[in-house]
Structure formats: C-alpha cells, structure tokens
Amino acid sequence: MRYAVIYSSNTGNTKKLAEVIAQELPKEDVVYFGEVNEAAKQADMIFAGFWTDKGCCSQDMMDFLGNLHGKQIALFGTCGFGGSQEYFNSILQRVSAFIEDDCTYVDGFMCQGKMPLGIRKRYENMLETSVDKNKVQQMIDNFDRASKHPNEDDFIQAKVFAQVILKSCK
Incomplete structure (x- = not known):
C-alpha cells in the first residue's frame, strides 16, 4: 500500500x-x-x-x-x-x-x-459594540481555549x- x-x-x-x-x-x-x-x-x-x-x-x-x-x-x-x-x-x-x-x-x-491573534482583537472590538455581549464573550473564551x-x-x-x-x- x-x-x-x-x-x-x-x-x-x-x-x-x-x-x-x-x-x-x-x-x-x-x-x-x-x-x-x-x-x-x-x-x-x-x-x-x-x-x-x-x-x-x-x-x-x-x-x-x-x-x-x-x-x-x-x-x-x-x-x-x-x-x-x-x-x-x-x-x-x-x-x-x-x-x-x-x-x-x-x-x-x-x-x-x-487562531491568529487578529481574530481575538476583532472579537474584543465586537464586545464593545455588540448587543449580545454574552455571545461575543463566549467567542473570546473559545479563542482562548483554542490557543492551546x-x-x-x-x-x-x-x-x-x-x-x-x-x-x-x-
């Protein structure tokens, strides 16, 4: 094979x-x-x-x-x-x-x-303007887990x- x-x-x-x-x-x-x-x-x-x-x-x-x-x-x-x-x-x-x-x-x-650090920065910017801050915070938390x-x-x-x-x- x-x-x-x-x-x-x-x-x-x-x-x-x-x-x-x-x-x-x-x-x-x-x-x-x-x-x-x-x-x-x-x-x-x-x-x-x-x-x-x-x-x-x-x-x-x-x-x-x-x-x-x-x-x-x-x-x-x-x-x-x-x-x-x-x-x-x-x-x-x-x-x-x-x-x-x-x-x-x-x-x-x-x-x-x-993921690239730029994605976390994008999520952080979204957190400032988002109506659903919990969802964006979950995305940031996932980013941090993925970094390992x-x-x-x-x-x-x-x-x-x-x-x-x-x-x-x-």
Missing part, C-alpha cells in the same frame, strides 16, 4: 497534525508528504488534512478531493471555533461530500486549533487515528 499525507494549513496547525500522522506510516511506503499537490495521487491511501474555513475545508482541498478516483481517503483537520465532537463531525461530513463515489472515505479526525491547540493530547489522538487507519486498510 502506498500512502500520501497532504495538507492545507493556513496557520500551521494542520501541518503539525500531518507531521504526526506521517510519523506513524511506514516510511518506505510514503510516496508524498506536503501541501496539496497532484503528486499525492500516486498513493492508494491518502490522508488529507485541512484547516476549517467557514465550516468546511479550503478551496484547494475541495478541488483536490473532487479530482481523486479509486483512492482510500482519511480526512483530518483543525478548527478554531467549536470544540465539540458534534461540530467536528458536521465539518467532516461536509468535507467528505467532496470525495468522489469511486473512492472510499475511511474515517476522519479533527481537533481544535489556535493542537496540544499533546491532540497529537496522541492523531497518532491513534493513523494507527487505526493503517490496521483497517491492510
């Missing part, structure tokens, strides 16, 4: 997960590691990583997934907002919809990821995810 680990990473969070996942794969069978690239199509099993953009993946990942045929695909990603498994599952469901019918979606893994991710627990979960995928695809 030939493997590829590709990612689209806006802040570096997803790249960190990709590195952890790649370490779990048999090195001699990894045909591609890196950002979204057509070279990943050489693989039989593709680990495709993305950052969450408005509740979905980035356009380059949408395009890549939509042009794969006959592959096994495992998705992984990071999301600044959220933190609940339900929300993560809804993102994975939206992204997996871009996978063609002749491919096999194996499974997905997501964790929270830190991905963390060691997330990396351990990503390793386990990769190991489970390896066992299921042999």
Whole structure:
C-alpha cells in the first residue's frame, strides 16, 4: 500500500497534525508528504488534512478531493471555533461530500486549533459594540481555549487515528 499525507494549513496547525500522522506510516511506503499537490495521487491511501474555513475545508482541498478516483481517503483537520465532537463531525461530513463515489472515505479526525491573534482583537472590538455581549464573550473564551491547540493530547489522538487507519486498510 502506498500512502500520501497532504495538507492545507493556513496557520500551521494542520501541518503539525500531518507531521504526526506521517510519523506513524511506514516510511518506505510514503510516496508524498506536503501541501496539496497532484503528486499525492500516486498513493492508494491518502490522508488529507485541512484547516476549517467557514465550516468546511479550503478551496484547494475541495478541488483536490473532487479530482481523486479509486483512492482510500482519511480526512483530518483543525478548527478554531467549536470544540465539540458534534461540530467536528458536521465539518467532516461536509468535507467528505467532496470525495468522489469511486473512492472510499475511511474515517476522519479533527481537533481544535489556535487562531491568529487578529481574530481575538476583532472579537474584543465586537464586545464593545455588540448587543449580545454574552455571545461575543463566549467567542473570546473559545479563542482562548483554542490557543492551546493542537496540544499533546491532540497529537496522541492523531497518532491513534493513523494507527487505526493503517490496521483497517491492510
């Protein structure tokens, strides 16, 4: 089995997960590691990583997934907002919809990821003018929680995810 680990990473969070996942794969069978690239199509099993953009993946990942045929695909990603498994599952469901019918979606893994500081500043400005200050404060609190991710627990979960995928695809 030939493997590829590709990612689209806006802040570096997803790249960190990709590195952890790649370490779990048999090195001699990894045909591609890196950002979204057509070279990943050489693989039989593709680990495709993305950052969450408005509740979905980035356009380059949408395009890549939509042009794969006959592959096994495992998705992984990071999301600044959220933190609940339900929300993560809804993102994975939206992204997996871009996978063609002749491919096999194996499974997905997501964790929270830190966001750029400019987003917190935007939330702070919103707090001053917002009618719903509680909602904006929740957004700030989520930002602060996300700033600690991905963390060691997330990396351990990503390793386990990769190991489970390896066992299921042999």
